[in-house]
Amino acid sequence: MLGGTEFVGRAVTEAALARGWEVTVFHRGRHAPPPGVAELLGDRTTEDGLAALAGDGEGSGAGYTWDLVVDTWSGAPSAVRDAARLLADRAARYAYVSSRSVYDYPTPAGLSEDGPLVAGASPDAGGDVSYPLAKRGGELAALDAFGDRALLARAGLILGPWENIGRLPWWLGRMARGGPVLAPGTPDLGLQYIDARDLANWLLDAAGSGLHGPYNLVSRPGHATMGQLLEACARVTGSDAELRWTPTERILAAGVEPWTDLPVWLPPGELYDTLHCGDVSKAYATGLRCRPVEETVADTWKWLEELGGVAPQRPDRPAVGLDPDVEAGLLAEGG
Numbered sequence: 001m002l003g004g005t006e007f008v009g010r011a012v013t014e015a016a017l018a019r020g021w022e023v024t025v026f027h028r029g030r031h032a033p034p035p036g037v038a039e040l041l042g043d044r045t046t047e048d049g050l051a052a053l054a055g056d057g058e059g060s061g062a063g064y065t066w067d068l069v070v071d072t073w074s075g076a077p078s079a080v081r082d083a084a085r086l087l088a089d090r091a092a093r094y095a096y097v098s099s100r101s102v103y104d105y106p107t108p109a110g111l112s113e114d115g116p117l118v119a120g121a122s123p124d125a126g127g128d129v130s131y132p133l134a135k136r137g138g139e140l141a142a143l144d145a146f147g148d149r150a151l152l153a154r155a156g157l158i159l160g161p162w163e164n165i166g167r168l169p170w171w172l173g174r175m176a177r178g179g180p181v182l183a184p185g186t187p188d189l190g191l192q193y194i195d196a197r198d199l200a201n202w203l204l205d206a207a208g209s210g211l212h213g214p215y216n217l218v219s220r221p222g223h224a225t226m227g228q229l230l231e232a233c234a235r236v237t238g239s240d241a242e243l244r245w246t247p248t249e250r251i252l253a254a255g256v257e258p259w260t261d262l263p264v265w266l267p268p269g270e271l272y273d274t275l276h277c278g279d280v281s282k283a284y285a286t287g288l289r290c291r292p293v294e295e296t297v298a299d300t301w302k303w304l305e306e307l308g309g310v311a312p313q314r315p316d317r318p319a320v321g322l323d324p325d326v327e328a329g330l331l332a333e334g335g
Contacts, residue, residue, distance in 0.1 A: 077137025084145035167263035187227025
């Protein structure tokens with residue numbers, strides 16, 4: 001596991017350990033890995049950062065071979081290129097957690113894995129690379145080194161325990177504070193997402209079955225609704241939160257940004273179609289199963305409580321959530 005201490009990487013590591021697999025975690029040492037793994041330290045963004053993985057030095061990965069490598073990297077594609085080339089002869093398969101952002105925007109509703117992709121991504125790209133190009137470049141790097149031994153999991157919105165982006169944790173924290181809560185749009189708006197643990201289980205099953213190539217990896221459209229998500233958040237926190245559903249037009253007129261100020265939520269339109277209306281029939285045909293939203297919410301809240309209510313935050317991602325003063329103003333307008 002390249003990474004393996006936070007969010008999706010942590011979910012994959014935990015799922016593999018639960019199956020009794022032997023897991024090696026290669027990471028920078030900033031967070032403790034789960035107990036029971038073999039640990040290799042290195043920073044793949046630095047010169048000689050893969051030395052431990054290459055088998056250089058005492059206590060390194062010398063002589064190690066693996067049935068599967070899992071990579072969640074979202075930075076410069078050159079890091080995927082270097083790791084994949086290094087491991088091509090020492091690992092049977094390479095699973096790269098990519099993104100549905102690799103499709104050319106706007107992405108029409110119902111787009112399958114055969115849809116047009118972003119252009120210009122290169123596995124040799126270093127430095128600052130936009131997220132869609134970085135993920136596509138990572139795909140190309142994995143394919144270049146592993147060919148039909150590479151599995152590309154094109155995930156969409158990911159939620160669940162260990163989240164370090166802040167989307168579901170923000171909603172849970174807001175509900176925990178109680179009182180009137182701005183709820184965007186209408187409660188029947190369908191959502192498409194995946195619990196990190198369901199992603200992990202599918203990925204391990206798929207790799208074990210020899211699947212390769214790209215798979216859109218999220219729930220079916222409408223697996224849950226915005227209302228079900230927020231009601232579950234209010235319920236598990238045990239607060240007196242009261243949802244106040246507010247018209248989309250009024251929210252947008254106030255300068256509130258969907259997705260960032262109000263995480264998860266997007267009003268109907270091109271971006272909504274891109275993120276909440278993808279075709280996932282291929283993944284479901286191979287065994288993808290997505291748990292109820294209530295379970296994802298309850299388990300995330302339990303995890304947050306164990307942390308004292310404050311979720312970790314990736315340093316390369318901006319914090320999300322609505323300014324309390326803006327929320328108060330919109331709630332006051334609604335009467």
